[in-house]
Amino acid sequence: MKKIIIANWKMKLPYADSLKLARSCRRLEAVICPDHLSLAAVAGAIKGGRVRLGAQDCAPEERAALTGEVSPADLRKLGVRHVILGHSERRQQLHENSIIINRKIQAALAAGLIPVLCVGEKAEVKRAGITAEYIGDELRRALKGIKIASPHDLLIAYEPIWAISTVRKAKPLAPAAAAQMHAFIRREAKKILSREVRILYGGSVRSENAPAFLAEKEIDGLLVGAASLDYSEFKAICS
Numbered sequence: 001m002k003k004i005i006i007a008n009w010k011m012k013l014p015y016a017d018s019l020k021l022a023r024s025c026r027r028l029e030a031v032i033c034p035d036h037l038s039l040a041a042v043a044g045a046i047k048g049g050r051v052r053l054g055a056q057d058c059a060p061e062e063r064a065a066l067t068g069e070v071s072p073a074d075l076r077k078l079g080v081r082h083v084i085l086g087h088s089e090r091r092q093q094l095h096e097n098s099i100i101i102n103r104k105i106q107a108a109l110a111a112g113l114i115p116v117l118c119v120g121e122k123a124e125v126k127r128a129g130i131t132a133e134y135i136g137d138e139l140r141r142a143l144k145g146i147k148i149a150s151p152h153d154l155l156i157a158y159e160p161i162w163a164i165s166t167v168r169k170a171k172p173l174a175p176a177a178a179a180q181m182h183a184f185i186r187r188e189a190k191k192i193l194s195r196e197v198r199i200l201y202g203g204s205v206r207s208e209n210a211p212a213f214l215a216e217k218e219i220d221g222l223l224v225g226a227a228s229l230d231y232s233e234f235k236a237i238c239s
């Protein structure tokens with residue numbers, strides 16, 4: 001099956017730069033996730049191209065009195081297909097918990113979006129040797145009561161927090177070790193969802209190490225942060 005490459009631009013680019021990068025990415029077989037503000041303009045800029053549109057978050061409701069939030073239904077209408085949910089930066093810096101992430105997954109699915117649920121352990125968890133228990137718990141909480149009709153309705157991204165490029169002293173996980181965690185996540189997700197979903201890897205992926213990750217059978221694709229902001233670097237990852 002084809003590998004899935006998703007670019008997470010985070011809040012790194014000014015509006016004009018998002019548009020410029022989106023135009024460059026038009027022909028790539030990938031999903032780009034700009035910030036909410038530039039989504040509409042990016043949707044226009046990539047129309048007719050090959051690249052698909054994703055969002056970095058969505059509201060836990062379709063329509064509600066929720067100041068500052070963006071409706072998953074409106075994202076879908078704009079042409080958004082994938083939505084990153086539960087990213088560790090939101091969990092850690094904005095205190096987003098599993099209850100809200102679970103509600104966002106439900107709302108995204110109801111709107112016809114494909115949630116990309118992020119899970120990953122902190123360095124302390126890894127040091128304590130309890131990564132599997134921690135990730136299993138994150139999966140059970142976020143996916144509680146979630147029903148999907150097809151295995152393609154939801155993706156999981158495994159992103160060990162200590163491997164994300166913006167974290168101090170970050171280093172990528174070895175592809176073979178990532179594949180081992182993916183096998184575990186696949187089994188756990190199957191127990192919860194009764195379906196086998198696809199699992200992406202994220203954390204300091206660059207053009208030099210991307211082929212080694214993608215060569216692993218257990219790794220169905222990549223969620224790319226910093227390296228997706230540089231067009232030639234991201235193009236190299238996609239090809």
Ligand code: PGA
Binds near residue numbers: 159
């Ligand atoms: P990184 O970010 O590729 O810069 O490590 C990945 C992510 O946070 O999604």
